[in-house]
Amino acid sequence: MNQVNKTSQNREIPDVPPDTHVNEGVITPPTDRELQQICEIINTNLGFNYNAQKRYLIESRLNKRLTQLGITNYGDYLSLLKEEPLEERILYEYLTTNVTSFFREPAQFEYLTSTLLPKITAAKKEKKIRCWSAGCSSGEEAYSLAIILTEALGAAWDIKVLATDINGEMLQVGMAGEYTEEAVSNIPLKWRDKYFIPQIVAENKRYRVVPALRQKVIFRLMNLLSTQDLPPHIRVDLIFCRNVFIYLNTEARRKVLNHFHRRLRNGGYLFLGHSETINVPTKADPVNVGAVVTDSNPWLYQGKSIYRKGIDENKVE
Numbered sequence: 650m651n652q653v654n655k656t657s658q659n660r661e662i663p664d665v666p667p668d669t670h671v672n673e674g675v676i677t678p679p680t681d682r683e684l685q686q687i688c689e690i691i692n693t694n695l696g697f698n699y700n701a702q703k704r705y706l707i708e709s710r711l712n713k714r715l716t717q718l719g720i721t722n723y724g725d726y727l728s729l730l731k732e733e734p735l736e737e738r739i740l741y742e743y744l745t746t747n748v749t750s751f752f753r754e755p756a757q758f759e760y761l762t763s764t765l766l767p768k769i770t771a772a773k774k775e776k777k778i779r780c781w782s783a784g785c786s787s788g789e790e791a792y793s794l795a796i797i798l799t800e801a802l803g804a805a806w807d808i809k810v811l812a813t814d815i816n817g818e819m820l821q822v823g824m825a826g827e828y829t830e831e832a833v834s835n836i837p838l839k840w841r842d843k844y845f846i847p848q849i850v851a852e853n854k855r856y857r858v859v860p861a862l863r864q865k866v867i868f869r870l871m872n873l874l875s876t877q878d879l880p881p882h883i884r885v886d887l888i889f890c891r892n893v894f895i896y897l898n899t900e901a902r903r904k905v906l907n908h909f910h911r912r913l914r915n916g917g918y919l920f921l922g923h924s925e926t927i928n929v930p931t932k933a934d935p936v937n938v939g940a941v942v943t944d945s946n947p948w949l950y951q952g953k954s955i956y957r958k959g960i961d962e963n964k965v966e
């Protein structure tokens with residue numbers, strides 16, 4: 650499946666069906682039990698909150714996969730999932746929502762440039778900055794961040810953005826760094842001309858990220874719930890995890906937040922989506938037993954859905 654088809658396939662789909670029927674009669678709809686089994690796979694492995702209310706979303710996306718495989722009922726598809734471990738990866742590609750864009754939520758990028766970067770860079774001994782776009786989808790967020798950092802810090806700085814996602818097909822798009830004219834339309838023109846090369850691919854105009862910027866972004870397939878997927882020594886200054894928490898259940902959010910807290914340097918920043926917040930864990934809260942957050946290094950709210958990891962004076966990093 651090519652980039653255009655896949656991207657449009659995973660646009661937001663309402664939970665409630667419109668008047669038209671999803672199933673054109675070829676595929677038998679999943680029974681309640683089969684639907685529950687699909688939800689369990691997704692919830693256990695990705696930390697989602699899918700349930701029977703997502704029937705329309707699940708059917709409208711997975712029927713395409715069943716058709717592709719020549720399977721006409723969900724019982725056979727569930728058997729395939731048991732026999733063929735790779736199919737689970739493909740299931741994730743169909744059931745994650747990957748909507749993204751360049752410079753999404755621009756107020757956060759402006760705040761990063763005007764207020765946070767001067768503070769971060771002033772405190773640095775080395776001209777080196779490390780960032781993580783966690784749940785990066787097809788890479789637009791990671792490249793936006795790389796552009797902002799390159800513009801603000803200049804060539805003397807060693808800039809790296811780790812871009813991770815569970816959706817391998819979206820990561821391929823990010824690695825190729827090739828975007829449609831529509832996708833690049835909200836990049837300021839001076840940056841589009843500086844960081845993208847226009848080209849014609851199969852009679853369509855595309856914009857390819859220039860090699861110098863591509864080299865600053867490293868894409869990796871990673872489940873945010875598998876905390877051991879990152880080498881233990883990796884620490885970052887900024888984490889962007891925007892529009893991912895909305896899909897995660899409470900336990901998964903807690904796990905991911907603790908993971909982020911360990912991976913951020915003291916004084917580092919976590920950016921969430923504009924509708925997302927964290928419930929600040931406290932030692933007294935039994936839900937947060939095992940949390941690494943302590944009184945001396947809590948999450949400090951900065952406004953604009955941005956949190957700072959408090960500075961633990963006892964820990965030198």
Ligand SMILES: C[S@@+](CC[C@H](N)C(=O)[O-])C[C@H]1O[C@@H](n2cnc3c(N)ncnc32)[C@H](O)[C@@H]1O
Pocket residue numbers: 694695696745746747748749750753783784785786787790813814815816819871872873874890891892893896922
């Ligand atoms: C709506 S997109 C957000 C993209 C980008 N951060 C933004 O705000 O524009 C959410 C992304 O999170 C990824 N995702 C969801 N659950 C995940 C998990 N458990 N591990 C890794 N990635 C996950 C999805 O595959 C999807 O690409």
